[in-house]
Amino acid sequence: MAKKKSEPHSRTLKKSERITELCFLAPSLSGVLLFFVLPFFVVIYYSLIDNPINKQFVFFDNFKEVLTNDAFRMAAKNTLLFSVAAVPLAVVISLVFAVILESKISFRSQLRASFLCPLMVPTASVVLVWQVMFHKQGTVNQLLEMMGGEPVDWLKTPSGMIVVVIMFLWKNIGYNMILFLAGLSNIPGDLMEVATLEGAGPCYRFFHLKLRYLSPTILFVTILSLINSFKIFREVYLLTGDYPDALYMLQHFMNNTFSLLEYQKLSSSAIIMGLVMSVIIALLFIVEYWFGKDVE
Amino acid sequence: MRKKPLKVRVRQKAISVFLTAFTAMCALLFLFPTAVTIANSFMTQKEINANYGAMISNFDKNVSKKTFISEKLNLKLIPDKVSFQQYLTVLFKNSDYLMKFWNSVILVVPIVLFQTIVASLAAYSFARYRGKFKELLFFLYVVLMLMPYQVTLVPNYLVADMLGIVNTRMSIILPGIFAPFSVFILAKVMRRIPAAYIEAAKLDGAGEVQIFTQICLPLSRSAIFSVVLLNFIDYWNMVEQPLIMLSDTDYHPLSVFLSKINSGDVGLAFAVAVIYMIPTLLMFFYGEDYLVEGIAYSGGIKG
Numbered sequence: 001m002a003k004k005k006s007e008p009h010s011r012t013l014k015k016s017e018r019i020t021e022l023c024f025l026a027p028s029l030s031g032v033l034l035f036f037v038l039p040f041f042v043v044i045y046y047s048l049i050d051n052p053i054n055k056q057f058v059f060f061d062n063f064k065e066v067l068t069n070d071a072f073r074m075a076a077k078n079t080l081l082f083s084v085a086a087v088p089l090a091v092v093i094s095l096v097f098a099v100i101l102e103s104k105i106s107f108r109s110q111l112r113a114s115f116l117c118p119l120m121v122p123t124a125s126v127v128l129v130w131q132v133m134f135h136k137q138g139t140v141n142q143l144l145e146m147m148g149g150e151p152v153d154w155l156k157t158p159s160g161m162i163v164v165v166i167m168f169l170w171k172n173i174g175y176n177m178i179l180f181l182a183g184l185s186n187i188p189g190d191l192m193e194v195a196t197l198e199g200a201g202p203c204y205r206f207f208h209l210k211l212r213y214l215s216p217t218i219l220f221v222t223i224l225s226l227i228n229s230f231k232i233f234r235e236v237y238l239l240t241g242d243y244p245d246a247l248y249m250l251q252h253f254m255n256n257t258f259s260l261l262e263y264q265k266l267s268s269s270a271i272i273m274g275l276v277m278s279v280i281i282a283l284l285f286i287v288e289y290w291f292g293k294d295v296e
Numbered sequence: 297m298r299k300k301p302l303k304v305r306v307r308q309k310a311i312s313v314f315l316t317a318f319t320a321m322c323a324l325l326f327l328f329p330t331a332v333t334i335a336n337s338f339m340t341q342k343e344i345n346a347n348y349g350a351m352i353s354n355f356d357k358n359v360s361k362k363t364f365i366s367e368k369l370n371l372k373l374i375p376d377k378v379s380f381q382q383y384l385t386v387l388f389k390n391s392d393y394l395m396k397f398w399n400s401v402i403l404v405v406p407i408v409l410f411q412t413i414v415a416s417l418a419a420y421s422f423a424r425y426r427g428k429f430k431e432l433l434f435f436l437y438v439v440l441m442l443m444p445y446q447v448t449l450v451p452n453y454l455v456a457d458m459l460g461i462v463n464t465r466m467s468i469i470l471p472g473i474f475a476p477f478s479v480f481i482l483a484k485v486m487r488r489i490p491a492a493y494i495e496a497a498k499l500d501g502a503g504e505v506q507i508f509t510q511i512c513l514p515l516s517r518s519a520i521f522s523v524v525l526l527n528f529i530d531y532w533n534m535v536e537q538p539l540i541m542l543s544d545t546d547y548h549p550l551s552v553f554l555s556k557i558n559s560g561d562v563g564l565a566f567a568v569a570v571i572y573m574i575p576t577l578l579m580f581f582y583g584e585d586y587l588v589e590g591i592a593y594s595g596g597i598k599g
Contacts, residue, residue, distance in 0.1 A: 020504040021425045028418030029433070031474030036440050039451030046454075097319065105316040113584060114323035117330060120580040122533045124554035125569035126329040128562070129336075132348055132369050139371040170326065175591055182592035220595050223442065230444035234535040238555040251536060254446050258453065258540050270450040274443060281442060 046267035062268040072269060075253040082161060082249070083229040086168045090225040091218065094173045098180030099206070112181075116174035123171070127238040131155070134163045156245040164247060167235045172228050176221045183217030184210070212291070219288035223281055330573070332373060337382055337570040339375040341563030344382075347372055348562050382567035390561075393550065393568045400549035400572075403465055403538075404531045407472035412524055414473055416516070419482030420508050423489070434483065437476040445536045453540060467541040472531060478523045481593050485519040486512055522590025525583050529576050 047063065050056040066072050097115060101108055118126075133139045134154035141151040154163050187210060195205050211218075233251035236244060244252065250273065257266050300308075336344065347370045386393050422434055440448070448471075456467035489512060497507050513520070538548050545553070550572050554565070580587065 017425070017504075021421050024417045024421035024424075024504075024508070025433075027414045028474060028476075028479060031414065031470070032437070032440065032476060035452055035455050035471045035474050036448060037436070037451075039454045042454050043451055097322070100315050100319050103312070103315065105312055105319065107316065107320065111319050111323050112588075113580075114327050116584070116587065117580070118326055119587075120529055120576040121330050121573050122529075122551055122554075122576065123535070124533070124551045125573045126333055127555055128565050128569060129329040129332045129371070132371050135369055137368045139369065142368060170329070174326075178588050178591040179595040182595055217595060224594075227442060227444060230446060231536075234533065237535055237539070241555070250446050254449070255539055263454075266450050270447045274447040277443060277447065278439070 043267040043270055046263045047271050049264060052263050062264045063272065066265055066268045066272065069265075071248070071253055071256070074248050075250045078161075078248055079230070079250045082164060082168075082232060083226060085161070086165045086229050086232070087222060087225045089165065090169055090172050090176055091221050093169060094176035094221065095180050095214075095218075097173065098177045098184060099210075101177070102181060102184050112177075115177055118171045119174050123167075123234050124238055127235070130163070130167060130235075130239060134160075155240055158246045160240070160244075160247050163239070164232055164235055167239075168229065168232055171235075172225060176225065179217055179221050179224070180214065183214045187213045215288050215291050219284055222284055226277075226280065332371060333566055333569050333573075335373050335375065337566040338378045338380070339372075339566070340377060340379045340381050341385075343372075343376055344563045344566065382564050383571075386564055386567045386571065390564070393553075393564070393571075396548065396550040396553040397571065399547060399553075400532060400551060403468055403472075403534070403549055404528060406469050407531050408524055408527045410469075410473040411475060411478050411527060412520060415476075415478030415523070416482050416513065416520060417508075418479045419486050420512055422479065422483040423486035423512075424494075424504075437479055441476045441480055449536065449540055456541060462541060463543050463547075465542075465547060468534075468537045472537075478527065481523055481590070482516060482519060485516045485593060489515050518586060518589060519593060521583060521586040522593060525579055525587050526590050526594070528579065532576055 046052065048057055048059060050058045050061070101112060105111075131138075135141075136151065136153045138154075140154070145151055152159050154160055191209065192205060195209055200209075230250070233249050236247045236249055237251075240247060242252075242255070250269075254266065254269065257269070339347075422430060452467075452471040453462070456462045456471075461467045461470070493511055493515075494507055497511055502510070533551055534549065535552055538552050542548060550568070554568060554572060
């Protein structure tokens, strides 16, 4: 949101300065090129050939094969379903908590710390508690039965998705909330005062002013939650192991393909996922651009 | 300022109390799993087996003869008898878990340490000199940062394979060192350092290295702490990389191994879990402000 100032550092460089500049960048850039960028060209190459020994060009056959593969489809469907459910919830709930914490309530720092705590706890450390809670004979089912409900086999049926969404929210809301708190504190205070004097109620101020000022933060939190939603494999894996009954995610698909060493399949699925991710992020940027245009 | 009418003030007070109570309830729910884990780590193994034994289908029959096992799982917060038995077993009798803990340490510490060094150098370069080419490179870093593991692990693996380091720790450490996350944050922070400081140092005859070590690094110290913290908690929690890179489970970090012991040694799992969260919890207690600052830095992708 801050307008870029006239850039003080950009000027024609002396030759010696160019060399120092490169020296500072060299370690990082060489590593990034070696481990991420250059092999990505190999990935593109592998995605277009039949296998690394024959090296026959087959163009889009690998992509077709992956896209029609049942395991990939199921993994993609589960991952998509999870992201569509978890990301909006993570954004909205953390925004609500941020707005509450920003208002004048007591114990703010203690509350903030409590919401951040799950971020610090390794997933593996609490997974046992989640298992006890959501086991067939576990705590949640006991509560359900007490209230006259039917017990659910959480970890072995599609309702496991709910468990995983809860675990995701538990871990990520604190981080998102801090981002929103930072965004809220950047809203100019006098703007809110003027709006109040002009007779704008709290709802109007929130929906018409704060939300628009927050739109870059909302964009960022959405992107971040989306990226983190791809990490949910951790929870699923630790909860249900290598071969989950119901929660087969994209990373499971990748792991299986890795263990079979099917490079052409791996490569084309990585490219598909990278493309989808880029398109989603670009779309989010465009939406934010239209939504927040007249604020700046 | 005009005082608000009493009715309005009472209403505001009531709303505030209600919101505090509601948020506090939610906060307790957030603390609950961690609290249960810590509390359960002080139970005797017998008590753990009695409470959670029903979870394990192939439960050791010898144990079940001697002890009572509840049909249902009883999630208990308060131990019948406080005991350090679990900790003593983990620390002195059964060295498996300490080995895995050590595996985590020697994976995570080099990644965090060297990533910080490499990234602060690169961030300085990105912050000090700008140009079309630089902006393009920076964009590349951002794109890489946004890609999930499912995408980046494939190129990582191919290189590790070519270098012949698959199934060694290096296959996780090296890509970790060059992950672009810290570069992104530190470059944004270093860009905020006023150019006047640097010009002044230059007039005094300072070279680039001196400007970097004596102006940029000290001024971005808190951001560096934040980056170290965020990276540490992320890598301490790693699961994807070891599963793919390390087929030899002896090298696996505790973050992966912990889920495997759940079925065997439930009686110990809680103590192991607590030991595993101690480093990150300590960092949290001593560095909460840095953590919050670091998260805030990571926001505002548009810079």
